Structures are given as C-alpha cells and as structure tokens.
Amino acid sequence: MVDPGTSQRWLYRLIFTGLALGVLLVQLVSVGDGIPGIPGPDLLICLVLVWIQRRPDYVPLLLLAPVLLIADFLLMRPPGLWAALTLIGAEFMRRQQIGGKDLPFMVEWGTVTVVIIAITLAHWAINALVAAPPVLLLAGMLQALTTALAYPLVLGVCLYAFNIRKRPLDGQRFGGT
Numbered sequence: 001m002v003d004p005g006t007s008q009r010w011l012y013r014l015i016f017t018g019l020a021l022g023v024l025l026v027q028l029v030s031v032g033d034g035i036p037g038i039p040g041p042d043l044l045i046c047l048v049l050v051w052i053q054r055r056p057d058y059v060p061l062l063l064l065a066p067v068l069l070i071a072d073f074l075l076m077r078p079p080g081l082w083a084a085l086t087l088i089g090a091e092f093m094r095r096q097q098i099g100g101k102d103l104p105f106m107v108e109w110g111t112v113t114v115v116i117i118a119i120t121l122a123h124w125a126i127n128a129l130v131a132a133p134p135v136l137l138l139a140g141m142l143q144a145l146t147t148a149l150a151y152p153l154v155l156g157v158c159l160y161a162f163n164i165r166k167r168p169l170d171g172q173r174f175g176g177t
Contacts, residue, residue: 024071045116046151051164054159054166065087068086085123093111093115117148
C-alpha cells in the first residue's frame, strides 16, 4: 500500500508538470502579447516561484530542471542559460522558505520581485559577456516588472484552484522524494 502523503506528493508533481506544459503551450500559440510595447509576464517563473514558496516538496530539483530546459528549447532561448538562472533563483527561494518563518505576503512578494529582477539582470550580463545576440535590458526589465505584477494572480489561482498552501515547517528538509 502506498503512503497517502507520497501519492499526494506525486499527484501534485504531475499537476505542476501539466500546468507548466500548459503555460508553455499558451506562450507558444499566443497571438499577441497584450499591451503593445510592454512584454507579457513570464508565467512559468511565477508558477515555479509560487510552488517553491508554498510547497517546495512538490517541486524537486530533478523535476524542475527538465521542465525549465524544455521551456528554453520550445521558446528558442539559449539552451540552459535561462533555465539555470531560474533554478538558482528557485533554490534561493527554497532555502529562504526552509530557514525562515511564515512571512507576510508583501515581504514574500518583494523577495520574489528581487529574485525575478536578479535573474533578468544576470541573463542580460551573461549574454553581454559572451557576445551573444543582444538582449535589450529595458525589455527584460519590463518583462520582469510584468512578471512580478502577475505573481499575486498566479498565487491566487494556485491557492484556490489547486489548494497549494504552505505546509507548517516541522524540521524536515523539503525537496525530497
């Protein structure tokens, strides 16, 4: 007999993977990006950070890495760069969540915004260092801003549609199997 906690964890891992692939599908087939001149939010990063903040045990590194790498390939980004930076940001948020107490939403949102901006700046700097095709810093910062503004909406959907709530810290390490 399978432990109910283990089966629930695997069910939510499948839900996360399905949501991530659904977000990618929407990004691939979208006709417009919303307001002209303003890039749309990166909903995959929002989804990753919401799940990492709420239930890091549902999104282990070995699940997150392939999903982000597939996103790089499908969205025609340099393979691995955006995925690696997002993984670093997600693991930073995971460590913040494990070591800290239940923070107020505004502090969480501020921390997520800083992580999104740091990922964007690191992406721009690495592309500039290796003389890759230029990424416009202003466009990247606008997308980081729209992504940060979309975080509460993605959080609301995950809370109410999928019941992704914070688990009380009990001394266990998150991210296990």
